[in-house]
Amino acid sequence: MSQPTTVDDPNKQSGYITNAMSVDVEDYFQVAAFENNIKREDWDSLPVRVEHNTQRILALFAEYNIKATFFTLGWVAERYPGLVKEIVAQGHELASHGYGHQRATTQTPEVFKEDICKAKQLLEGISGVEVKGYRAPSYSIDHSNPWAHDELLAAGHSYSSSVYPVKHDLYGIPDAPRFPYRCENGLLEIPITTVKIRNKNIPFGGGGYFRFFPYWLSKWGINRVNQQDKAPAIFYFHPWEIDPGQPRQEGISFKSRFRHYLNLETMEKRLRSLVQDFKWHTMESVFLHHSTNPNQ
Numbered sequence: 648m649s650q651p652t653t654v655d656d657p658n659k660q661s662g663y664i665t666n667a668m669s670v671d672v673e674d675y676f677q678v679a680a681f682e683n684n685i686k687r688e689d690w691d692s693l694p695v696r697v698e699h700n701t702q703r704i705l706a707l708f709a710e711y712n713i714k715a716t717f718f719t720l721g722w723v724a725e726r727y728p729g730l731v732k733e734i735v736a737q738g739h740e741l742a743s744h745g746y747g748h749q750r751a752t753t754q755t756p757e758v759f760k761e762d763i764c765k766a767k768q769l770l771e772g773i774s775g776v777e778v779k780g781y782r783a784p785s786y787s788i789d790h791s792n793p794w795a796h797d798e799l800l801a802a803g804h805s806y807s808s809s810v811y812p813v814k815h816d817l818y819g820i821p822d823a824p825r826f827p828y829r830c831e832n833g834l835l836e837i838p839i840t841t842v843k844i845r846n847k848n849i850p851f852g853g854g855g856y857f858r859f860f861p862y863w864l865s866k867w868g869i870n871r872v873n874q875q876d877k878a879p880a881i882f883y884f885h886p887w888e889i890d891p892g893q894p895r896q897e898g899i900s901f902k903s904r905f906r907h908y909l910n911l912e913t914m915e916k917r918l919r920s921l922v923q924d925f926k927w928h929t930m931e932s933v934f935l936h937h938s939t940n941p942n943q
Contacts, residue, residue, distance in 0.1 A: 663926060664873040664877070664878070664879050664880075664926065665879060665926045665927065665928050665932075665933055666869065666873070666879045666880045666881070666882060666925050666926065666927050666928075666933070667716065667837075667879055667880070667881045667882070667927070667928065667929065667930045667932075667933040667934065668708075668713060668714075668715035668716070668882055668922075668927040668928070668929070669715060669716040669717070669718060669742075669782070669808070669881065669882065669883045669930060670701070670704060670715055670716070670717045670718065670883065670884060670885070670886065671718045671744055671782060671883055671884070671885050672697065672701055672717050672718065672719040672720060672723055672730075672744065672885075672886060673697065673720050673723065673744060673748055673784075673885060673886070673887070674693075674695055674696060674697040674723070674886070674887060675696065675887035675890070675893045675894070675907075676690060676693050676896075677690065677720070677722070677748045678748075678885075678887070678907065679748075679750060679784065679785045680899070680903040680906060680907055681896055681899065681903065681907075684896055684898055684899050685896070687747070690722070693894075694894055695726070696886075696887065696890055696893055697723055697727070697886050697887070698723075698727045698730050700886035700887060700889060700890050701717075701730055701734075701886045702730070702733075703886075703889060704886060704889065705733065705734070705737055705739075707915070707918065707919070707922070708737075708739070708922070709737065711919075711922045711923065713922050713927050714738055714739055714740070714927070714928050714929050714932070715739050715740070715927065715928075715929060716739065716740040716741075716742050716780060716929045716930040716931065717734045717739055717740065717741055717742065718742045718743065718744040718780065718781075718782040718808075718883075719731060719734070719741060719742070719743065719744055719770060720744045720745065720746065720747070720748055720766070721743070721744075721745065721746035721747070721762075721765055721766030721769045721770065722746055722747055722748065724766075724769050724770050724773055725769055728773045731770065731773045731774050732773065732774060734774075735774045735775075735776055739929065740779075740780065740929035740930060740931045740932075741770055741774050741776060741778055742778060742779065742780030742781060742782065742930065743763065743766045743767050743770055743778050743780065743781045743782070743804070744766070744781075744782055744784065745762050745763055745766050745781070745783065745784055746762045746763075746765045746766040746769070747762060748784045749762060749784060750783070750784050750785050750787035751783045751784070751787040751788055751792055751795050751809070752787045752789065752791055752792055753787075756794050756795075756798060759792075759795060759798055760798045760801075760802065763781060763798065763799065763802050763804075764802050767781075767802055767803065767804070778804070779804060779805040779806060779931060779935065780804065780805070780806050780807070780808060780930055780931065781799055781804045781806070781807050781808070781809065782807070782808045782809055782883075783795070783807070783809035786809055786810060786811040786839065787809070788807065788809040788810055789810075789820050790820060795809070796830045796832060796834050796836065797832055799834055800832050800833065800834045804834070805834075805835065805935060806834065806835040806836070806837055806930070806934065806935065807834060807835070807836050807837070808836075808837040808838075808839065808881065808930060809836070810823050810836055810838045810839070811838065811839045811841075811850065811852070812824065812825050812838050812839070812841050812848050813841055813848050813849075813850050821848060823838055824838060825838060825840075825841055825843065825848065825876075826838065826876070826878055827934055835934065835935070837881065837930065837934055838881075839852035839853075839881055839883065840852040840853075840868075840869070840872055840880040840881045840882070842868045842871050842872060849868070851865060851868030851869060851872070851880065852880070852881055852882060852883055853881075853882040853883040853884050854883055854884060854885070854888075855906050855907075855909065857882075857884065857914075857917065858888065858909050858910040858911070858913075858914055858917075859909060859910070862917050862920055862921075865917075865921070866920075866921075866924055868880075869882070869925060873925075879933050879934075880925075881930070882921065882927075884914070884918070888911060888914045889911070889914050889915045889918070890911065891911040891912040891914075893911075895908070
């Protein structure tokens with residue numbers, strides 16, 4: 648992996664931190680946990696719920712006047728262009744989650760390039776806005792594929808949010824910087840939020856951890872990053888996480904079942920608490936637009 652250069656954080660001078668809210672726009676059948684149980688060629692034959700669930704998220708954000716970054720799959724954008732246009736029309740940032748939700752660690756540089764370029768062109772063609780950000784499916788940029796940052800820069804991306812500085816069985820770079828840094832090629836990498844406890848990074852960036860931890864603990868973690876590190880936190884979740892009525896998959900492992908279905912019925916309530924307890928804006932506004940940064 649390219650040697651990182653830590654970015655001076657303009658938010659550290661702020662008394663009231665604005666955090667970055669993000670949504671990974673994908674459907675329940677596209678998650679990595681189900682990739683051995685659901686064939687990719689069957690996706691179009693399955694009940695699609697991502698459009699409705701994302702509309703619910705847009706309504707929630709509108710209710711609380713929240714702006715967020717939507718890392719959207721090209722596969723979803725291709726089938727629901729109206730959803731992409733609505734995201735932009737409501738003032739949110741549109742970013743890329745790649746085209747087909749394939750982990751970067753399973754792709755060659757050539758296949759990765761094709762995937763990210765296809766997604767970026769689709770999203771920009773539908774929306775009419777520049778797509779600056781990218782997030783790898785399953786945070787799959789690690790020590791094994793340092794070339795991915797070069798391909799992202801060559802494709803025209805300004806930043807990536809694809810590194811999780813934790814140890815996990817599917818992803819993670821435990822020794823990566825906890826806060827935004829520049830790769831050797833100049834690309835800005837914005838790692839997902841962690842809290843360092845006894846020299847170990849504990850994940851507090853959202854997703855399954857947010858559903859697993861009691862809400863008070865998640866709130867404590869974000870507050871600690873804001874108050875002790877004096878830095879913005881990054882939060883992410885998926886549209887399927889607010890959908891307890893989604894079709895249940897058979898034949899999956901206990902670990903996958905636990906991770907995917909845990910506390911789906913309480914997720915929206917927790918989100919409502921989260922958006923009221925902290926200040927939120929897009930990844931672009933928090934980390935790129937220093938001149939108009941809401942933390943300044």
